[in-house]
Amino acid sequence: MGSSRWWMASACLGGCLLILVVRSVDGVAAAPESGGAGLADLAPTAATVLALCLVRWWPGLLATGGMFAGIGLLGFDPPLAAALPLLVVGALGGAQTLLTSTAPGSGAPGPGTPGLGGPSSSAPGLGALIAGLTGAAALFGDALTEEDQHAIPAWRVVVLVAGLAAIVPALCRRHSPAGEPWTWPRLRLVIGAGAAVFLISPICLIPIGQLGWWLGVDPSTFTRYPLARIAIVGAVVLVLATGLAAFAGKWSLAGAATVTVVQIGASTPLILAVAALRPDGATRWWGALAGAALGAAVAASRWRVAAAVSLTVSAATALFIMYEAAGGHPEKMIEQHRVAPALILLVLVSAAATTVAGATAPVLAPRGAVPAALGPFAAVLTLAGMFTTQVSFVRGRTPIGFTAGPVPHMVIAGYLLLAAAAAIAGLGVAHHMTERWAERRQAELIRREAAAAERERLARPIHDGVLQVLALVQREGAGLGGSGPRLAVLAAEQEAALRNLLNSGAALTGPTSGTDLRAALLALAGPAVEVSAPAVPVLLPQHPVAEVTAAVRAALDNVRKHAGTDARTWILLEDEDTGIRVSVRDDGAGFGPHRLAEAARAGRLGVAQSMRGRIADLGGTMTMSSHPGDGTEVEFWVPRRR
Numbered sequence: 221m222g223s224s225r226w227w228m229a230s231a232c233l234g235g236c237l238l239i240l241v242v243r244s245v246d247g248v249a250a251a252p253e254s255g256g257a258g259l260a261d262l263a264p265t266a267a268t269v270l271a272l273c274l275v276r277w278w279p280g281l282l283a284t285g286g287m288f289a290g291i292g293l294l295g296f297d298p299p300l301a302a303a304l305p306l307l308v309v310g311a312l313g314g315a316q317t318l319l320t321s322t323a324p325g326s327g328a329p330g331p332g333t334p335g336l337g338g339p340s341s342s343a344p345g346l347g348a349l350i351a352g353l354t355g356a357a358a359l360f361g362d363a364l365t366e367e368d369q370h371a372i373p374a375w376r377v378v379v380l381v382a383g384l385a386a387i388v389p390a391l392c393r394r395h396s397p398a399g400e401p402w403t404w405p406r407l408r409l410v411i412g413a414g415a416a417v418f419l420i421s422p423i424c425l426i427p428i429g430q431l432g433w434w435l436g437v438d439p440s441t442f443t444r445y446p447l448a449r450i451a452i453v454g455a456v457v458l459v460l461a462t463g464l465a466a467f468a469g470k471w472s473l474a475g476a477a478t479v480t481v482v483q484i485g486a487s488t489p490l491i492l493a494v495a496a497l498r499p500d501g502a503t504r505w506w507g508a509l510a511g512a513a514l515g516a517a518v519a520a521s522r523w524r525v526a527a528a529v530s531l532t533v534s535a536a537t538a539l540f541i542m543y544e545a546a547g548g549h550p551e552k553m554i555e556q557h558r559v560a561p562a563l564i565l566l567v568l569v570s571a572a573a574t575t576v577a578g579a580t581a582p583v584l585a586p587r588g589a590v591p592a593a594l595g596p597f598a599a600v601l602t603l604a605g606m607f608t609t610q611v612s613f614v615r616g617r618t619p620i621g622f623t624a625g626p627v628p629h630m631v632i633a634g635y636l637l638l639a640a641a642a643a644i645a646g647l648g649v650a651h652h653m654t655e656r657w658a659e660r661r662q663a664e665l666i667r668r669e670a671a672a673a674e675r676e677r678l679a680r681p682i683h684d685g686v687l688q689v690l691a692l693v694q695r696e697g698a699g700l701g702g703s704g705p706r707l708a709v710l711a712a713e714q715e716a717a718l719r720n721l722l723n724s725g726a727a728l729t730g731p732t733s734g735t736d737l738r739a740a741l742l743a744l745a746g747p748a749v750e751v752s753a754p755a756v757p758v759l760l761p762q763h764p765v766a767e768v769t770a771a772v773r774a775a776l777d778n779v780r781k782h783a784g785t786d787a788r789t790w791i792l793l794e795d796e797d798t799g800i801r802v803s804v805r806d807d808g809a810g811f812g813p814h815r816l817a818e819a820a821r822a823g824r825l826g827v828a829q830s831m832r833g834r835i836a837d838l839g840g841t842m843t844m845s846s847h848p849g850d851g852t853e854v855e856f857w858v859p860r861r862r
Contacts, residue, residue: 224393225318225343225346227389227390227393228314228317228318228346228390229314229318229343229346229349229350230386230389230390231279231282231314231386231387231389231390231391232282232311232314232315232318232350232353232354233350233353233386234282234286234382234383234384234385234386234387235282235285235286235307235310235311235314235354235383235387236311236350236353236354236356236357236383237357237379237380237382237383237386238282238285238286238289238303238307238379238380238383238384239304239307239308239311239354239357239358239361240357240358240360240361240379241289241293241361241376241379241380241383242285242289242292242300242303242304242307242361243304243357243358243360243361243362244361244376245292245293245300245376262418263301263302264301264302264304264305264417265414265417265418266302267301267302267303267304267305267306268305268309268413268414268417268595268596269410269413269414270306271305271306271309271310271313271591272309272409272410272413272414272591272592272596273410275309275310275313275316275591276313278309278310278311278313278314278317279310279314279387279390279391280310280391281306281307281309281310281313282306282307282310282311282314282387282390283384283387283391284306285302285303285304285305285306285307285310286303286307286380286383286384286387288300288302288303288306289303289307289380290380290384293376293377293380305417305595305596308354308358308591308595308596308599309591309592309595309596311350311354312350312351312354312581312590312591312594312595313590313591314350315347315348315350315351315354315581315590316347316581316585316588316590316591317347318343318344318346318347318350319343319344319347319348319351319581319582319585319590320344320347320585320586344582344585345520345521346520347581347582347585348519348520348524348578348579348581348582349516349517349519349520349578351519351577351578351580351581351590351594352512352515352516352519352574352575352576352577352578352579352581353512353516353574353578354577354594355479355483355573355574355576355577355594355598356508356511356512356515356516356570356573356574356577357512358483358599359483359486359487359490359570359573360490360508360512360570362487362490362491405469405587405588406588408467408468408469409468409469409472409588409589409592409593410592411467411468412464412465412467412468412472412592412597413464413468413592413595413596413597414596415464416460416461416464416465416596416597416600417596417599417600419457419460419461419464419600420457420600420603423453423456423457423460426453435452450607451607451608451609453607454603454604454605454606454607454608454609455604455607455608457600457603457604457607458601458604458605458607458608461597461600461601461604462477462601464597465477465593465597465601468589468592468593468597469587469589471583471584471587471589471593472584472587472589472592472593472597473593473597474583474643474647474650475580475581475583475584475589475593475594475598475647476593476594476597476598476601477601477643478576478580478640478643478644478647479576479577479580479593479594479598479602480598480601480602480605481605481636481639481640481643482532482572482573482576482577482636482637482640482643482644483573483598483602484602484605484606484609484633484636485536485633485634485635485636485637485639485640486535486569486570486572486573486633486637487606487633488630488632488633489535489539489565489566489569489630489633490566490569490570492550492553492554492562492565492630493507493562493563493565493566493569494508494566495554496553496554496557496558496559496561496562497559497562497563497566499557500559503559503563504566507562507563507566507567507570508566508570510567510570511566511567511568511569511570511571511574512570512571512574514531514567514570514571514574515531515570515571515572515573515574515575515578516574516575516578518531518571518575518578519574519575519577519578519579519581520578524575524578524579524582525579525644525645525647525648526648527575527579528572528575528576528578528579528641528644529641529644529645531568531571531572531575532572532575532576532637532638532640532641532644533637533638533641534568534572535565535568535569535571535572535637536634536635536637536638536641538564538565538568539565539569539630539633539634539637540631540634542561542565542630543630543631543634545561550630569637572637572640576640576644577594579644579647579648580593580594580644580647581594582651583647583648583651609632672755672756735759735760735761735762735765735766736757736758736759736765737758737759737760737764737765737768737769737793737800738753738754738756738757738758738793739757740765740768740769741753741769741772741791741793741802744769744772744773744776744791745791748787748788748789749776749788749789749790749791750788750789750790750791751790751791751793752790752791752792752793753792753793754793754794754795758793758795758800760800760858760860764838764858767834767835767837767838768800768802768834768835768838768856768858770834771802771831771834771835771842771856772791772802772804772856774831775804775831775854776789776804778852779804779806779808779852782808782809782811783806783807783808783809783851783852787806787807787808787851788806788807789804789805789806790803790804790805790806791803791804792805798859798860799840799857799858799859799860800857800858800860801855801856801857802855802856802858803853803854803855803856804853804854804855804856805851805852805853805854806851806852806853807851808851808852809848809849809851810846810847810848810849810850810851810852811846811848811852831854831856835856835857835858838858838859839858839859840856840857840858840859841856841857842854842855842856842857843855
């Protein structure tokens, strides 16, 4: 089974190659125009929802996406539009499987949990590596979109064939994923991601006149400055997609936002570096490969978060230095064909983007959110963010486009890279604190179980030895004469105290959240009072515990006053889902049905005030039943939450 992880990693790498091909053709989505994509174009949305539903069979998704990519290279756009979601979700589904074989954080198995190799194929390092390379493939593919789209370069064919060949072995191996329940956390991911991909088309179709009417702006303004409309559409998509990511879960939102910031910040430097290295042919390929390999290797290590921060800050620093060295005109790097600065920039930015995505994936893996958060959510947020930054730089009165003229946006890209460094650092700290809290909670549960087991082990010999002797002294002491009666009383007190110690776990389980009603009632046990309670603490707020205990004491006082000195009493505590129930029963003389009414008329209000009144103030109820000669039973019921 150990070799399964390598076949899985190979298939995922093949998926990354296919993503590179598709993105180099499709690239960053074109700027929205008034006559853009229609509502009928649901191929990306349908492919996204289908892929997230079938992510357990991610090798099949990769194969199907690769087939669509091959058809798309021949000029058929719908298969190409559907290929990218299948490939991205498939590759990230493989990363999810490699990262973890269970998903304990969300209370349900993650979408990518079952895999080819089962639990033994878990390889967190490989999973983080694959997640990082998936993002790097999409990002570097965008930088290659300036290639001639009317011809099919030989490298696209070679990469397509290599990607498909890497997937074939995984398809040939046995794949029997375990069934997964459709839990609400998993369903939220599918609904949110599908809605995020879908909302782009209708928003892009908003007419210029309608948009101007909503904003109180003359529609001719958008005609003169089309980039303003693009930025507004991007802002609307960004807000709605952020809300959908939050609907899917706070960790999904944090992970998608982190990857989005680094991808937007890395896009401009990558376009600049690739353009500067284009005359050198293979140099840009080796630079991108070196950067992705460096980022993937760091993402596979245990120091991935710290390394991601360092690489991202280094990339931003290099960007600022080059900007200043060029006198605020980094386009000179293209005009003067500066190979060394462009290569350094390409390696650092590629490594930073790869490492950030790889460091984010292990945070999302326990929640099963890697395919959705790093796939559809990150893609939509990145696209909307790029649209929004269209007007972030203005030369004269004309905005400079982000994709058409990326050079002036270098400073903004540097700030975004610094923001990405802060985001991945915060995400790593939050994940570390959550893990430590979960480990402490697990350790506390283990400690309590061990304490209960030790208490039970000690109780057996004490019950068979010490308690039997004390019970014998209690029974026989009264007839011994002299100090015998005194010894009998002491033995009864010690027996009750020892039984209370054995039955109560408060001394061994340590502090808990709330007050233990079980321990408070067990303390009332004595020679004539027997208490039965659950084996675990019954935790309630301090005030209800005090009031219920006082009501039980009042019931015991009534037993001592009216049932006779020889009467025995049994207290039963029951912990129910909606509340707690306490029964106090004695074997005394009992009383008739009119006794309580007579006591109330005589001014004796112990039952009404000390017991019924206390329980009523807590929102509970009290019932009392008694018959002459059959004893009396009082039952209290108190809700957990009023």
